[in-house]
Structures are given as C-alpha cells and as structure tokens.
Amino acid sequence: MSIPNKLGGLIRQSGLTDWPEQLKMSVERGMEQRVRLAVTGLSRSGKTVFISALARHLLQSEQGRSLPFFAAASEGRIVATRDLSTESPSPFPLQQCLAGLQASPPHWPNSTEALSEIRLALRYRRKPGLGRALGEHSTLYLDLIDYPGEWLLDLPMLTLSFEQWCKQQQALFASTPRTEVAADWIAQQSGIDWLAPAPEGLRQQLTERYRSLLQQLREPPYNLSLLQPGRLLMPAELAGSPLLDLFPIIQNWPEAPENADTNSLFTQLQQAYNDYCEQVVRPFYRNHFRHFDRQIVLVDCLKTLNSGESCFNDMQLALTTLLHSFQYGRNSLFRRLFRPRINRVLFAATKADHVTANQHHNLDQFLRLMIEAAQREIRFEQVETRCLALSSLRATEAAQARLDGQHLSCLRGHRKDTGEEIALFPGEVPTELPRAEDWNSDRFRFVDFAPRPLPAGPLRPEHHIRLDQAIEYLLGDLF
Ligand SMILES: Nc1nc2c(ncn2[C@@H]2O[C@H](COP(=O)(O)OP(=O)(O)OP(=O)(O)O)[C@@H](O)[C@H]2O)c(=O)[nH]1
Ligand SMILES: [Mg+2]
Known part of the structure; x- marks a missing residue:
C-alpha cells in the first residue's frame, strides 16, 4: 500500500472524514505542543479561582519565583509568557477576577454564568538532550475553559x-x-x-x-x-x-x-x-468536552463534611457519574495527534487553606475516599491519577494559640460571610468515613474565608498551597 493510501486507511479507521483539516491541525499540534486541560468541578468547587490563580502564576513564571515545585519555572527555563485569550470570541474574564481579588476589601469572583476560554502561551528552553535537536526553544499553548458547574451534570x-x-x-x-x-x-x-x-x-x-x-x-x-x-x-x-x-x-x-x-x-x-x-x-x-489531554477534578471535601452524609453520597455519585463523560486512555503517537485522550488526572481537594497545615495529609486521604470508585475506573484505563489537597489562593495564615499550656495550630483570616477577622482552630479532617453519629453531631464546622488582598505586583509561594505541585504533575513532563 502506498503511503497516502495507508494514511487514508488509518484516517478512515479513525472515523475522520475531513482529514486534510484534521491532518493540518494535528501536525500543528505535534510541533507546537497544544495542551487542553479539563478543569472539572461541580458548582462552587473552585474552578474560576483555580483558573485565575493558575493563569496569574503562569503568566509570571518567567520570573521563576512563585511556583518552586514547577521545575520548568524554578529552573529558569520559562523565557516568556503571553495571554492569548483576547483571540477567543468569549475570553475568560481574568482581569475582572483579579481586580475583585485586589479590591478593598477583596472579594471572590461571582458564580460563573457563561462559558469562557483562556489560552496561555509559554515559551520555554528545552532541557539539554534529544529534544534540543528540534531547536533550543519551544512554545506550549495551554487551553482551558471555564463554565458554570451546574452545566457539567447535563x-x-x-x-x-x-x-x-x-x-x-x-x-x-x-x-x-x-x-x-x-x-x-x-x-x-x-x-x-x-x-x-x-x-x-x-x-x-x-x-x-x-x-x-x-x-x-x-x-x-x-x-x-x-x-x-x-x-x-x-x-x-x-x-x-x-x-x-x-x-x-x-x-x-x-x-x-x-x-x-x-x-x-x-x-x-x-x-x-x-x-x-x-x-x-x-x-x-461536542464543542468543548472532547479532546482533552489532561484533567484536574476539583472537589470541595470540606463542604461535604460540613453538610453531612447525604451531601457526601450525592457528591460522590455525581462525580462518578460525571467522569463517564470524558475519554480516558493511553495516548499512542497516532492518537495523540488525531484523537487525544486524557492520560493523566489530578483529583484536588480545594480550599486546603480552610484547615491547618498538619491536616493537609488527612485532606488528601479523605479525598481518596470520596473519589475511590471514579479513580478505580480511570486507573483501569491505565491512566495515571493522584490526589492532592491544594489552595489556589490562600486566604488564611497560620497562627499559634495556647490552651492549657499547650501550643495549638490555628488559622487567622476574615470570615467570608461577615468580613470579621478571626483566629480559630478549624478542627481535624477524618481519614476514614465518619460514623453516623459523627455526621450528625456538628463535629465538622469548617469556616469559609474571604480572600486576602492580592498584590498588583508579583505573587509569591505563600499565595497558594501546592498549586505548583499540581502544575508540575499536570504539565511538568511537557517542558
Ligand atoms: N479559602 C479559599 N476559598 C476558595 C478557594 N477557591 C475557591 N474558594 C471558595 O469557593 C468559592 C467558589 O469558587 P469558584 O472558583 O467561584 O467556584 P466555581 O467552581 O467556579 O463555581 P461555579 O462558577 O458556580 O461553577 C469562592 O467564592 C470561595 O469562597 C481557595 O483557594 N481558598
Ligand atoms: Mg466559576
């Protein structure tokens, strides 16, 4: 079989009919490293805040300061960045979200009411080695979409x-x-x-x-x-x-x-x-939820602890049901070019700044319980997964209190509902499913915090919790 015939056969097998256009897109894709990251999360799980923080940190990543665990940035290999969202008919309102967080007093973005897109271009220096044969520099285009969480369950x-x-x-x-x-x-x-x-x-x-x-x-x-x-x-x-x-x-x-x-x-x-x-x-x-390469699933575990067992069960069922809508699998070169599938998934417990640092490990564990069934199915497709508690924008700071002569780890911040400044001991996150009496006992009362003012200048590592680890896991291997 001649090469064009062979290619035609492969394309027919893949179900692609408009193949010259697909081929063009695919070659571009292969050369340029276009990555589509699915930001998946039910309503109020933290998608818009995550996208705003991610974009804000990545757009300053050539300075290499705020994301120590994101190797390409901390090794100084990001040389320039650009926000290309204005090219989209519905650009993500990044400046508007940041303005709210920089206002006095700062406020979180409103609930999302429509779909929007963001595209970031990250120009980087390749690692020494094989890839250098393709040139010293390359560009990674990162595409994300934001949308109301309610629509996801459709x-x-x-x-x-x-x-x-x-x-x-x-x-x-x-x-x-x-x-x-x-x-x-x-x-x-x-x-x-x-x-x-x-x-x-x-x-x-x-x-x-x-x-x-x-x-x-x-x-x-x-x-x-x-x-x-x-x-x-x-x-x-x-x-x-x-x-x-x-x-x-x-x-x-x-x-x-x-x-x-x-x-x-x-x-x-x-x-x-x-x-x-x-x-x-x-x-x-069709227009937005196919062709993802990587996925982050944002889960508000603390909300379920506050709200009780039926909220936990419902969210668990919603997530498991929902993840059937995405395509997972290992990407062969052919598939990566023509029909990418999600081959790496990060489950992230958001709002980790609502608990003290010594509870982050427990929050990782609790998240694992919550997404157990969904994770098992995805792993069956030989897809890498990980669980991580993070905070896209840290709203609290650590404090110490003394009780009966003992030091107690506390949090200081402003309550989201009243704006009042408080210092509190938020309590522990369980590492096993709570028993019926614990669910019903008001044992969990995690407080929501208002954001701290975001500086107009460069962000620092203390503005997030483990966001850099999330970025390294999701994208680090591509640089
Ligand atoms: N403390 C803290 N709160 C957060 C963080 N991220 C999100 N939140 C809280 O979670 C709320 C919802 O966050 P959003 O990013 O708007 O959630 P969303 O998933 O975009 O919600 P929808 O647009 O309604 O689907 C915010 O108003 C904050 O109260 C964080 O990193 N730290
Ligand atoms: Mg939103």
Missing part, C-alpha cells in the same frame, strides 16, 4: 433516554433529603394523567415548581450536586426558552406511553428532553 444525560432519566431521578427522589423536600411536588405528580391532553401552561407551571425545588436542594443545609437539568439552575442565554420547560416524571409512570395524546405532558416532556439533549447538551459536549 453531560451524563446524553447517554440516557427520557425513560431512563426519569427512572434514575425516581431512585434519587426516593432517598433523603430529596423525599422530604420534594414531598408536595411528588404528591402533585401522583394526581396527573400523563397521557391525557394537557391544559395550556401546565408544563411551565410544573417546571417552575421543579426549578425552585432544585434551587432549594442546591443551597444549605442540603448542598446537593446531582441536580438535572443544570440549565434550570443556570440558564444563561436560554432563560425563558421552552427548551427548559422540562422535569422528570417520577410518579405514576404511564403503562402504555405509546397511547399518549400528542398534546399530553408525556409527549411534551419526552420531546423537550430529546430537544434539550440534542440542542443544548450535545453541542456543549
């Missing part, structure tokens, strides 16, 4: 039919606290004939009730994660669209749905579900 819906989704929701609503919070809504469903012609506006009315239910379950004291459809909570440009008039049927599932009236709630909801998956979720997945 991805698993792509693999479910309307009926499967309803059955899954039925199982969720059969356990506490959903059963209690949704009691009225569930009772209302029992009285509905899903197959009969539905009065005008009923679907919208029932959706509104479902939306406020989801809102309630997202907030304290429940803090649940597995809330679908995510766009009901964060609609962005779809606010008011009939595509979002959608909720699951969890009571009275019809015996013979094929007899449904064309104007019945069953027909309307099934159609709305299919339209939502195809017109909202699939384009989001």
